[in-house]
Amino acid sequence: MADDDRDEEEQPQEDLKDRQGREAAAAMKSMDQEGPEKEQKIDASKVQQAMQTLFAAQKASKDAERAREKELAAVKVAKEDIDVLAAECECKDRKAAERALRLAGGDLRRALQAYLEAGGVLAA
The missing domain is CATH 1.20.5 (Single alpha-helices involved in coiled-coils or other helix-helix interfaces)
Incomplete structure (x- = not known):
């Protein structure tokens, strides 16, 4: 009798697993079928x-x-202004000082102001 009870309990579990497996397979199949359609859209x-x-x-x-x-490149920059800006900003890269002067239209005062406003960083 104990074997009969166990068989009856196992039967619904097996049916449930089979049904879940079939549902999962059907879901996977439908996803595969929808995939190419989505790409074509x-x-x-x-x-x-x-x-x-x-x-x-x-x-x-x-x-x-x-x-x-x-x-x-067309902005005229004096060599002396580059030297002053590089010295005041403690900048070893003269190209950065020259660029900052060009961005300031060649005006040393504006370049120094921009340097101070930028928190001590030459404009790039």
Whole structure:
């Protein structure tokens, strides 16, 4: 009788496991079937348009940076001003001092002010 009780208790558990296994398999199958459809829903023209927009923005940014560098290169800077700024800022990199002066339009006073306002860091 004890064996009959155990068989009856094990039977529903086995059915439950089988049913759960079938449900899991069905869920996996439905996920596999939905996967490619989701990928196909991506509109290739929208992706291409987004990439073109991104490329155009990057190009415009680079062009603006080049134009800004040309403007800065055209600013006249006195060698003596570079020496003073480098000495006052205790900067060993004369290029940083020169760039700070160019950003300040060649004005030593403005470059020193910018240095002090930046907390002792030369503008890059």
